[in-house]
Amino acid sequence: GAGVSQSPRYKVAKRGQDVALRCDPISGHVSLFWYQQALGQGPEFLTYFQNEAQLDKSGLPSDRFFAERPEGSVSTLKIQRTQQEDSAVYLCASSLHLREQYFGPGTRLTVT
């Protein structure tokens, strides 16, 4: 069956630009997560949705980061006024409630 999909797969942004990253979870998965993975590191938690409700955003590094999931399915992670330190792979994962998380391929963001 279809897994988690993310788009775009690669994004190059100039410092100061806004970017939007999209995640399509596995159909029927109520929980959706965003993680940030720096080179050579494990993924780090950013935020979590259960259906359309954002239940935990404790990992968002600054108020330039914003995530939404308005209809409880597709989610968008937006980064405003991008900085070089935002360069990383952004991973989306989905799961049934309290079960294992399935990850998408990620979006590699490079800020120049």
Added chain:
Amino acid sequence: EDQVTQSPEALRLQEGESSSLNCSYTVSGLRGLFWYRQDPGKGPEFLFTLYSAGEEKEKERLKATLTKKESFLHITAPKPEDSATYLCAVQDGSEKLVFGKGTKLTVNP
């Protein structure tokens, strides 16, 4: 604060040479310990979930075990296609996963 430490950072094996990867953790109330495999340029691929000390799970050449302080991923007679980064993560009372930095495994033919 939950913490996960994986060792070694990198491991080189010859094909057929069995070994183990270690994941040490501190967590306030373990709900689950997860193992993932990650290939370059791809997202983590789910392998196992372990819930309580003493539990073991197997899949092909991989076997994961869990104690109260650590988990091991045993690789028996590895093949070159087992080369990847193996990630360990813990889940406490919240839904989020806390990951280690991973062990990069290379299996030479």
